[in-house]
Amino acid sequence: MKLFIKFDFNTICKKVLETKLNELRIKYRILAFGEVELLEKIPADVYEALSNALKDYGIEIVENQKSILVQKIKDVIIDMVFNEESTINVKSSVYLSEKLGHSYGYLSNLFSEVTYTSVENFIIIQKIEYTKQLLLSTDLNLTEIAFKLNYSSVAHLSTQFKNNTGITPSAFQRIISKRRTIAQQKN
């Protein structure tokens, strides 16, 4: 038997955060976009326990101001790509700068300085990631995905996929499905 699973990262993260914060008896409020407000000062050992508990789940407490802003840029981009309804027909540079209250030039320089990539490239990486996810977990074909992600044409998405990964969407699907067949035979 095979189960196809779809998950929502936001819900998972929120649940993990709530569980861990409750376990450590910390009073908190979860705000939007990966921000948690602690309602009272916590001792350093509790802070460290929280940081370690979250690390097991790949959740990291971001510490300095630059990293915080970069993380916010990433969160806005991921939200923009994965919740495509929210941003139809808005230019990403305008959207980012309105959402975060800084000029796009400032945001984009800061982003390149810290992440080894550019905002534009990060958006493409996320779009390709979403495309991969849709190809593998839904029945949508590439044309439908291109439409869903606001590409002007399926050719545009297909070219961007190939440029970004070096392989075509259909080769990608074929390789992953071969891997799955092998993994099944082993079990």
Next chain:
Amino acid sequence: MENDYINIILADDDRDDRLFFTDAFEELRMNTKVNTYNDGVELMDFLNSDDAIMPNVLFLDLNMPKKSGIECLNEIKASGKMSEIAIAIYSTSASEEDIEETFVLGANIYIKKPSDFKALKKVLAEVVSINWQYHTNSLNKDNFLLRM
């Protein structure tokens, strides 16, 4: 994050290729640590040792004496503690069969060795940058395929 460095390993039996590789990283403005091994046996001995720090990305030559890149790939994929390493096949071959086979066996990246130093630097910078995005942004590593 500023203090993080990217931990990189290359296993390649060709001395010149190893030298080019480490020189290329020295010229890139990235915070990296590069270690090299001369063949598959040396590499696997290191990875299997108790205190080994797993690299973020491992560049694997396909044709090596004693233990080939494919054999290393299979051992790494079968091992629990090494399963998080991104594997880049680094080969002179660009045959479609080799490429697809290594991807199916679990490699994430396939690089045909560039012929000149400038191209090598460009390719390595791009590979490490994309790999870094997977490493730091909880992208799904099972779906990470990149051919250069």
